[in-house]
Amino acid sequence: MSVGVFVYSRSQALTRALLGNLLDDAQIKGLANADDLVGTVRILRGTTYGPWLEGPEFETLPGAERALDTSTVDAYERIRDSLTGPSRALIVGLARRVELLNLLAVLRALVRGRNTDEVANLWVDLGDMATLPREALLRATDVFEVARLVERTPYGPALHHALDRYRQERSLFPLEMSLQLDYYGRLWDLAERLMAQDRSSALRLLGLWYDLVNIEWVIRFRLLYQLSPEELFNYTLPHGRLIDSQTLRHMATASSLAEIVEVLPALYQHLLTSVTRGTDELWRVGVALGRGLRRAARSELLGYPFRISLQVAYVWLKEIEVRDLKTILEAKQYQKPAEEIEPLLFTLGG
Incomplete structure (x- = not known):
């Protein structure tokens, strides 16, 4: 038996069970199509979030969001206690x-x-x-x-x-x-x-996440805050997976979103292609990058299971799901229709 199997057998079983509790795309779309906030909460009560939403106090936006956040902390605690x-x-x-x-x-x-x-x-x-x-x-x-x-x-x-x-x-x-x-x-x-195998898989995942953080920061700091290239470079993460210091410097000297995307590695160019076509709404950048992170986490589920990257992928997917559920709840507070909500979600379109 390998060291990884010995160390992660219990945690792997728990993580797989928790992954089974995540909502599927059809359930997310059903929530986006709910009539209003209370209707959304009542649909959620029929899912694995039901135990967190019992009681009328959770049919308000603050109450429902607090319940979802509590479920996220519970997920972290359960994964932590298995390791x-x-x-x-x-x-x-x-x-x-x-x-x-x-x-x-x-x-x-x-x-x-x-x-x-x-x-x-x-x-x-x-x-x-x-x-x-x-x-x-x-x-x-x-x-x-x-x-x-x-x-x-x-x-x-x-x-x-x-x-x-x-x-x-x-x-x-x-x-x-x-x-x-x-x-x-x-x-x-x-x-x-x-440990060596864990370190490699964890740094690969974190490196991709840090790349996405750097992309979002550079776009915001350069195009919205108009920081100088020298100052902007000081506000980037030194670690990453595909983006090195030279790429960051090229990004920092760009003068438009299209120019920033042009110097990115192909993987990230693909994520942001639709954003640079016909729109300058920078909120779409965050959605595109969030969908990219979700896609990377889902891909990790197909790899070797007995290493920490499985647990990291799960907690990311859980946080992304809760983020989207809160987005839906906030939109339903203002009676927004599904066609206005779905473009905001990381779990759809990615």
Whole structure:
């Protein structure tokens, strides 16, 4: 018996069972065609999400979204508990992206002068994987207090590093980017600590994800924020699968979406071909890249099962599904028809 089979046999069985709980395309389309928000929730109750949606409080948008987020955390916890050592640490690292989003939401509210009560309603509780002091952060009155509160957490050094620039500019951007660059760097380090076969498969998947993140960032920073090539290059991830530093520099000097796509590797050009034809709506870039990530995760399910890439692929598919379900719920809150919803979904068209 190989080491991989011995280490992953229990986790593989659990992951395959959880994959069977994901919704199929027909179910997603059925939800997009529901009459309204309450109707969508009631259809969801007939799926594997039913146990999370019991009770009238979940027939509201905040309640339903909170239930879906809870199901995501539960999935992470179950996968984590089926693993040990570096593999377990990588899954926890992936889950903590949710915690990073919690922290970014607090910072955005404070910088924009909004009430953190709004953040409390959106906060996703990571249970025993959490490292942030939730209640104290929700009572914080400024960015510097937040920095003190997270000083001894994984986010402390990165936030402290960005404070000088924040003092000068009073801009959210350096805070967000410092935290995100640090998070992705620490996650890559966790993958580097895996056993050889695991390390190769995990870095291949993470590398593709990081490529997609870099593509979206460069497009946004270059075309919307109009950052200089020199500054933009500092706000990209140093790791990836197909995009190297030379490609990033070519992307950073481009002046249009079409020029950026032109210098990408063929795999990513294919993802974005439809985006560069007849539209300059940059939201379509995010959808195209999200569909590409989903396609990569689904392809991983066909490979050798006894390695960590199966678990990584599953949690990505779970997060993508929940993201799409929340998109549908938000659209149904405003009575949007299916033909306006489906182009926004990662799970359809990819």
